[in-house]
Amino acid sequence: MSIIITLSLIIWIYLILFRGNFWLCNQYLENLSLENQPQVTVIIPARNEAESISICVESLFNQNYQGIFNIILVDDQSQDKTAEIAEKIAVKKGKENQLIIIKGENLPAGWSGKLWAMSQGVAWAKKHLKNDYFLFTDGDIKHSANNLNQLLAKAEKNNLDLVSLMVKLRCESFWEKLLIPAFIFFFQKLYPFSLVNNPHEKIAAAAGGCILIRESALTRIGGIESLKEALIDDCTLASLVKKTLPINHGIWLGLSDTTTSLRSYNSLTPIWDMVARTAFTQLNYSLWLLIGTILGMFITYFVPFFTLFFGLFTGNLLIILLSIITLFLMTLSYFPTVKFYQLPFFYSFILPIIALLYSFMTIDSAVRYWQGKGGKWKGRVYQLGVKN
16 A cells, blocks of 8 residues: 555656646746737637627727737538627627628538638638738637737747647636636646747647637648647647747747636536547547556545545554645645636645546546547537548
C-alpha cells in the first residue's frame, strides 16, 4: 500500500513541478498596443444558434477595433431562425454591409459539419475580400469589446501565426459548477498552455470558440480541407500550424475571463455528451491507451483517499502522512481553477469525485465507438475514426 501511495505522490510532484505549471491558470492576453490595423474576416459556422447568435454578432459589431473587419456567418442548414436573427442585429446596428450571410451547402462525405461551414466561409472570403487574418468563432461566444484588438496585438507583436482563447465557460448550474472548471483543468493538464506557447515544444492546442489565424498560415497548411475529418478540429489546426511555423514565429493559447461562452449545461447529459464525443478520439481509439488512462486516473485521483482510510484503519502513520501530502498537492493544484471560476474553496477538495465522472465519460466514449454510434453533435452523428 505504501508503494502505490508513493507512486501517486510522485505523479502529483511531477504534475505540479514539471508539467509546464498548467495548474496556475496564468496565461492571459496582455494589454498590448496595436500599431497597424490588418484586415480581418470573422467566420461564424452557425447551426441552430437562435438562442445566442444575436449576442454573439452584436458583441462583434461592438468591437473597438479601428481597422476593417467583416463578418461571414455560414448558416449550416439551421432549423431555427439563426440567420434571420443575425441579419436583424446587423440592421439594428446599421452595419448590414459588414455582415455576409452564406447559406451552407449539403455536408459532403468526409467532412465534419463545422469544418465544412468554416471552409465555405473561407472560400467566399478569399474570393471577395482581402484577408490578413481570419477569426474563427462559435455562434455562442460573447466577445469583449477589446477582444479583436488584443488578439491582433498579440499576433503582431509576437509574430504569432495563431492566437486562441479558451473563453470562460458558463458556470452557474449545479452540474456546471461541478464539472466545467475540471474540464478546463484537465484540458490544461493535457495541453499545458505554457508548453503550447513555447515554439521549441512539440505540443500544440487551440480552443475552437475563438481562434485568430494568419491567412498565410491557413494557406500554408492546405486550408480547412487539411483537417476536414478531425473531430478535435481546434487542436488539429494548432498542430498543423505549429509543425509548419516559419523561423521566429509561434502560436499562443490562453485563458479569458472577459470573452465568454453563452452555452448552458443545466444537466449532466450535455456535459457528458460533450466529453464522450471526443474522449476516445484523444486516445487514438486505442484499448491499451484507454486502460492506461483509467488506471492512471485511479492512481492519481482515487488512491490517496483509499490509502488515507486504510492508514487510519490500520494505524500506519507513514501511509497517513503520504496520503495527506498527496491530497494537499491535489487540492493545491485545483484551487487556481476553482478561484478562476469564483467558486467556494471547498470545490478544491472534490476533484476525485469529478475525476470519477470523467473516467466514466471516457469509458462511455469508447463504448459508443465500439457500438458504431459515433459522435453526435448538433443533430448530426459522426462515425468516429471512420471516413464518411
